[in-house]
Structures are given as structure tokens and as C-alpha cells.
Amino acid sequence: MKHIYAFCIAIVLFGTKAWAQPVSAYTNFQNQFMVWDNGIERKIESLLPVRYEIGRVAVPYLDNTRNFKIYSKGGVQLINQGFTSDFKVTDNLVAYRNNNALFVWENGTTTRLSNYISTYTVGDSVVLFFDNVRSVYKAYYGGNLYEIESFLGGGNNMTVDSNAVNDGLSIADGQLPSVKVSDNIAAFITYANRFKVFYHGETTELETFTVTSFDVGRNIVAYVDANRNFKVFYNGEVNEIESFTPASYKAGDNVMAYISNDGNFKIFYNGEVNTVGYFSPEYKVGDNIVAYKDASGYFKVFYKGKIYTLDAYYPQSYKISYNSLAYVNAAGMLRLFSEGEVYDVTNASTADWRLDYDVIQYRFGQNMYKIFYKGKTH
Structure with missing residues (x-):
């Protein structure tokens, strides 16, 4: 076993290139549904959606009339009109149910997995479900279906x-x-x-x-x-x-x-x-990150073999996602650790904020939004 010794990191302005195109989404003060896509804002709906989720490369949502749509790579794809009852999104996949039928969307292509399921769950590249038609557990992975267990x-x-x-x-x-x-x-x-x-x-x-x-x-x-x-x-x-x-x-x-x-x-x-x-310690584990409170009360992160000191106190709450961690420090500064770099995002009073993978979205005023990504505020 080897012992790890902590060191402090400097605050820098730019991170490394992301593997996938980053997206975020929000509704603005005009109640329009907006998508932020790698630095470009796009209005995709004029009315509030019923529900939406944010993945790494896609934003699935039910529009104002419950049509199920998926935004990806600059365009909106209509999946169906009023049939979708549930959906989940991850890095690469969107799994959704039309009543008891299960489908998966991957890179613009939709595949029917089963006509009748009872339960399912989804990871970044795998969907596991119980197929009631065959009475067998199956997995979707890499475009193929596999029988797992009866x-x-x-x-x-x-x-x-x-x-x-x-x-x-x-x-x-x-x-x-x-x-x-x-x-x-x-x-x-x-x-x-x-x-x-x-x-x-x-x-x-x-x-x-x-x-x-x-x-x-x-x-x-x-x-x-x-x-x-x-x-x-x-x-x-x-x-x-x-x-x-x-x-x-x-x-x-x-x-x-x-x-x-x-x-x-x-x-x-x-x-x-x-x-x-x-x-x-108190600790949490996420995407390549272990965040913990050390013996002296410092807030530290283990990331890809190195330990970084983030703050002199351990915050009550923080979020981990996609090689990144976000929190508000004791001075009210919204901070982001991402791929080994630390950024001070804003010290302005924010009504709300969220971490979408390595993209921070924060709200101030009446539905006014800013996006922070790779050292830049948009």
C-alpha cells in the first residue's frame, strides 16, 4: 500500500477539453424553454415543458402538450405524441416507457427493448430490465440485447x-x-x-x-x-x-x-x-472523485491519484458529477472543482444553482440564468 500526501492547488482559468459536448437547460423569464449547448443558447420551446432531464449529450422532455422530444446536437427530435409515461437520461442513453413498453434512444436511434416490462434502471451505457413477455432479465449494451437471468x-x-x-x-x-x-x-x-x-x-x-x-x-x-x-x-x-x-x-x-x-x-x-x-471521515464518492473531511476538518478531494485541498472547512452540502464537484464556501462563493482545477464561479447572491456534469448553471433575479463552463461565464 502507498500513502498519499495532500497538496494545495492554484486557481487557474482553463480546464482540459471535455470528451462530450456539454449541455444544460432552463426556462427563462419569458417562460421559454432554453438549451445551452457548448456556448450557444437555443430556444427550443415557447411554452414551459411539463418535465425535462439533462444528460451529457441530450435533453429529453415532455413539452406543454406532453409530446415526448429529445434535444441533441443542435436539433429537436419528436419521439412520440403523448404516449411516454416515464423517462431517464444518462451520459449516452435515454430510456423511456410508453405505458409498459420500454425503449432506448442512443445517438439519434430509437430501439424497442420490450413490449411489456415491470421494472428497469439505466446507467451511462447499459439498461437493465425485466421482460415480462419472456419472464427474463435482460440488458441493453452497445446496441445489443443480452439475456441475464430468469x-x-x-x-x-x-x-x-x-x-x-x-x-x-x-x-x-x-x-x-x-x-x-x-x-x-x-x-x-x-x-x-x-x-x-x-x-x-x-x-x-x-x-x-x-x-x-x-x-x-x-x-x-x-x-x-x-x-x-x-x-x-x-x-x-x-x-x-x-x-x-x-x-x-x-x-x-x-x-x-x-x-x-x-x-x-x-x-x-x-x-x-x-x-x-x-x-x-465523512465522505462521498462520485465520478472519479472521493470528497472527504480530513482529520483537521479540511475539505479535500482525491482525484485520479492526487489529493487536493479545497477549503479549510467541510461544507454541509456539495454535488459531484462528471469529474467535477461544486459547493458554496463560507464566504458565499460558488466554487467548482473540475478535472484537477479550481474555479471561483461567483460570489453574487444566487437563488439557485445546479451542476450538470461539468457545467454549472445558476439563477439570480427572476429566472435570469448564467452558465459557467471551463473557466468561462456565459
Whole structure:
């Protein structure tokens, strides 16, 4: 194990290039529905939408007459007229229901997944659902459909859980879900109590006996096995990292943080366990980020192998998304940590703000909006 030493970072003006085109959306003071698309504002509806969600490359919404539409790459695509009852958006996908039928939209193309489903959940590039027609769990990934399992164990509660897993809670007692889905991976307990993962289009059995608990993130599954050993599935391999159950743990994108049985705060990253220190902090794990309160009360972030000091106090609330973290400090400054850089966004009084991946949208006055992205205010 290696020890990580913290260092402070300077405030700079420009970040690195994003992998995908950033979008945000809002309704202005004229009640027009606006999309901010990589620096360009576009009016896409003259009336307030019934509901909308913001993904990395798409903005799905129900317009004023409940027509379901998706904005992406500068244009609006009409999906259907009044049939959509539910929808979810992630980095790359939009999954939606028309009554009991399930569809997925990816890169402008719509695919029908099932005519009759009971439940579903979606990650950045995977959709997991129960097909009532065939009575089988299926996964959509990379444009293909895969049959996963006929029956799952536990309560068959599909979830994308944001809470840490604490020692003392178990799947067998119904305190934890038996199915979890993250960006590109799903983990589940079968009816025969075997523990399996669906990853890169393949289903792999990790344990033949039921596990006590587990959590998932992009490319990673952390779990406590039947003998209470703590293990990690990462890059297609299983490794035991502790012989005792941790006090708590949480997986995120390519990273996992935990408080070990002996009271050390540790972070698993890039195949290695990093010991941060002997303390039990408050912490959250997100997209490549572990944010925590250190032993001195400082607000710190572990990001891609380095530790950054953000502030001298730990904020009551903050948001993590897409290599980014946003919060308001004690002086009232809205701050953004994104891809290793820190930005002071604004110290003006804001009525509301939100973090859409690595884009900050904030409101002031009567529905007046500003967008902050990569060091620039729009």
C-alpha cells in the first residue's frame, strides 16, 4: 500500500477539453424553454415543458402538450405524441416507457427493448430490465440485447444507490438491494444466491455463495463475500483487499473509498489501495472523485491519484458529477472543482444553482440564468 500526501492547488482559468459536448437547460423569464449547448443558447420551446432531464449529450422532455422530444446536437427530435409515461437520461442513453413498453434512444436511434416490462434502471451505457413477455432479465449494451437471468434473489430491487454501504447491513435481511447498476456494469444476486456481474456484454459469476453486501461503479464492483472478506472486481479480475469487513465503503467511477476495520481511511484506485490516514471521515464518492473531511476538518478531494485541498472547512452540502464537484464556501462563493482545477464561479447572491456534469448553471433575479463552463461565464 502507498500513502498519499495532500497538496494545495492554484486557481487557474482553463480546464482540459471535455470528451462530450456539454449541455444544460432552463426556462427563462419569458417562460421559454432554453438549451445551452457548448456556448450557444437555443430556444427550443415557447411554452414551459411539463418535465425535462439533462444528460451529457441530450435533453429529453415532455413539452406543454406532453409530446415526448429529445434535444441533441443542435436539433429537436419528436419521439412520440403523448404516449411516454416515464423517462431517464444518462451520459449516452435515454430510456423511456410508453405505458409498459420500454425503449432506448442512443445517438439519434430509437430501439424497442420490450413490449411489456415491470421494472428497469439505466446507467451511462447499459439498461437493465425485466421482460415480462419472456419472464427474463435482460440488458441493453452497445446496441445489443443480452439475456441475464430468469430469476434474481432478494427483493429484485433495482437501484443506482448513492449511499455508502455500512457494516451490519445485509442483503439477506432485506436492508440492501440485490441488484445494482452503474455506468457500464450491473451486479446482482441470482435466485440460487450466486453473485454475478454483467460487464462489457458478458455475465461472469464472482461468488457461488451469497455475498453480504456490494456496491458498483464504472468498471468496479466492491463486495463482502460469505466469509466477510472484502473484495474488488476491477478490470475483469477479483482481488481480496481486506480480510475483515470494512466499517463502510462506497464505489464510484474507477474508484472506491472505505473505512477499514482498524479505522484507516483508504482509497482503491488504479488497482492499488492507498492509505489516506488513520481517521474515519465523512465522505462521498462520485465520478472519479472521493470528497472527504480530513482529520483537521479540511475539505479535500482525491482525484485520479492526487489529493487536493479545497477549503479549510467541510461544507454541509456539495454535488459531484462528471469529474467535477461544486459547493458554496463560507464566504458565499460558488466554487467548482473540475478535472484537477479550481474555479471561483461567483460570489453574487444566487437563488439557485445546479451542476450538470461539468457545467454549472445558476439563477439570480427572476429566472435570469448564467452558465459557467471551463473557466468561462456565459
